[in-house]
Amino acid sequence: MSEPLLHAEPNRALPSDVVLRRIEGPGPRYTSYPTADRFSESFDSGRLEAVLEAHRSASEAGAAAPLSIYVHIPFCESLCYYCACNKIITRHHDRATPYLDALDVEIALVVDRLGAMRPVSQLHFGGGSPTFLNDDEIARLMGSLRRSFRFTPDAELSIEVDPRTVTPSRMAALRAQGFNRVSFGVQDFDDEVQRAVHRVQSFESVRGLIQVARELGFGSINADLIYGLPKQTPESFERTIAQMVDLRPDRIALYAYAHLPERFKPQRRIAQEDLPVANERVSMLGMAMAGFLESGYEYIGMDHFALPQDSLAIAKREGKLQRNFQGYSTQPDCDLIGLGVSAIGRIRNSYYQNAKTLPEYHEALQRGRLPVVRGVDVDRDDLVRRDLIMALMCHGRIEFADVGRRHGLDVRQVFKNELERLAPFVADGFVELEEDAVRVTPMGWYVVRAVAMVFDRHLGEGASRERFSKVV
Numbered sequence: 307m308s309e310p311l312l313h314a315e316p317n318r319a320l321p322s323d324v325v326l327r328r329i330e331g332p333g334p335r336y337t338s339y340p341t342a343d344r345f346s347e348s349f350d351s352g353r354l355e356a357v358l359e360a361h362r363s364a365s366e367a368g369a370a371a372p373l374s375i376y377v378h379i380p381f382c383e384s385l386c387y388y389c390a391c392n393k394i395i396t397r398h399h400d401r402a403t404p405y406l407d408a409l410d411v412e413i414a415l416v417v418d419r420l421g422a423m424r425p426v427s428q429l430h431f432g433g434g435s436p437t438f439l440n441d442d443e444i445a446r447l448m449g450s451l452r453r454s455f456r457f458t459p460d461a462e463l464s465i466e467v468d469p470r471t472v473t474p475s476r477m478a479a480l481r482a483q484g485f486n487r488v489s490f491g492v493q494d495f496d497d498e499v500q501r502a503v504h505r506v507q508s509f510e511s512v513r514g515l516i517q518v519a520r521e522l523g524f525g526s527i528n529a530d531l532i533y534g535l536p537k538q539t540p541e542s543f544e545r546t547i548a549q550m551v552d553l554r555p556d557r558i559a560l561y562a563y564a565h566l567p568e569r570f571k572p573q574r575r576i577a578q579e580d581l582p583v584a585n586e587r588v589s590m591l592g593m594a595m596a597g598f599l600e601s602g603y604e605y606i607g608m609d610h611f612a613l614p615q616d617s618l619a620i621a622k623r624e625g626k627l628q629r630n631f632q633g634y635s636t637q638p639d640c641d642l643i644g645l646g647v648s649a650i651g652r653i654r655n656s657y658y659q660n661a662k663t664l665p666e667y668h669e670a671l672q673r674g675r676l677p678v679v680r681g682v683d684v685d686r687d688d689l690v691r692r693d694l695i696m697a698l699m700c701h702g703r704i705e706f707a708d709v710g711r712r713h714g715l716d717v718r719q720v721f722k723n724e725l726e727r728l729a730p731f732v733a734d735g736f737v738e739l740e741e742d743a744v745r746v747t748p749m750g751w752y753v754v755r756a757v758a759m760v761f762d763r764h765l766g767e768g769a770s771r772e773r774f775s776k777v778v
């Protein structure tokens with residue numbers, strides 16, 4: 307796709323909250339398609355072994371791209387009340403050693419099927435809090451990975467950092483281990499909001515760490531913000547936005563808080579009456595959007611902004627943006643190995659997920675089995691729909707001829723019903739439906755998930771939408 311992308315950023319003027327509320331509702335974030343709730347327990351360790359062996363054959367035939375690896379570190383020292391992650395709250399740091407032992411066993415089982423020293427171009431440590439591990443433990447884990455996989459010279463090695471758990475010298479230790487990308491969990495700088503979500507960290511400490519990360523040569527620095535948190539007001543969030551712009555991280559991720567206390571127990575500590583109401587959420591989103599765009603950030607897609615020289619912004623301009631379990635990515639269609647409790651992977655046309663609890667995870671490994679508990683083999687229909695949904699999420703448009711050529715079908719004819727169901731979005735000015743393409747308008751970027759949901763066959767098959775966060 308070489309022509310300049312149309313409608314690459316959302317409108318700075320927000321759609322009316324009446325229109326937004328009409329389509330507001332839960333929806334998937336489409337870090338995969340089908341979404342993880344469609345994975346089935348019939349996908350077991352035997353199936354994953356076969357899939358890994360198929361990757362091995364493709365790799366030996368020179369037909370596999372370098373791998374991506376995700377490692378899940380589930381531990382956190384204290385609970386953030388908004389948390390929806392798979393984590394274990396503990397102050398007992400001795401829990402790290404048996405977990406690292408288990409990861410070693412899992413790596414060995416994976417390599418046994420995949421073959422040793424497969425090239426890796428992307429590694430991400432997520433959690434939980436990866437920096438719950440001390441410097442020696444991170445060095446141990448990196449040593450295991452480097453003895454089992456071959457990292458390409460330009461590999462992206464990224465880690466999520468809880469600013470409360472690191473010092474400048476710990477940042478230097480991460481850099482020495484080869485990490486070249488770092489993501490700081492910030493969420494909000496306001497004291498009252500921080501107390502309401504039980505995550506207190508000063509602006510000064512985050513500023514200091516970002517400064518140190520820059521001096522150490524981390525190639526890309528990301529910071530996460532969340533709007534819709536308890537005690538947040540448009541005025542308080544405006545101050546947080548200004549402070550964030552001042553810090554100038556290369557990337558900013560702006561997430562909407564999804565209050566689902568029935569599903570996520572920590573959220574029961576958040577009082578409904580402390581949450582901003584719908585029009586306040588909309589105005590916070592609008593302020594953030596305007597604040598970042600006017601400060602020189604480019605809009606990448608749902609939730610994400612980057613400075614023009616950042617690789618994500620370059621990939622967006624060149625039409626090479628991808629989407630995977632970590633969000634937007636610059637890497638071409640890599641197979642992803644998920645390691646650790648609850649980690650999700652994608653190999654060829656299969657997705658899989660590891661056991662979600664530590665006892666289950668350890669037990670599988672003690673039996674010498676890969677700890678996978680569910681997954682799905684993607685069928686041809688899913689592959690086409692994944693292409694359509696990712697085209698919307700990454701580029702804001704579907705070119706019928708491109709998709710048709712890739713899959714050998716006539717998009718207009720095969721997806722006639724779906725295209726008809728876009729009519730309300732067209733009427734509201736969110737989508738343009740033309741002879742050759744579907745295009746998301748600048749206003750439509752605010753509701754791009756809802757547009758993508760039109761092409762999701764599984765939602766129509768009775769998958770519960772209630773388990774997903776709000777689309778706006």
Ligand code: SF4
Nearest residue numbers: 382386389391393434
């Ligand atoms: S939000 Fe992050 S740091 Fe906080 S409890 Fe959840 S996983 Fe841990």
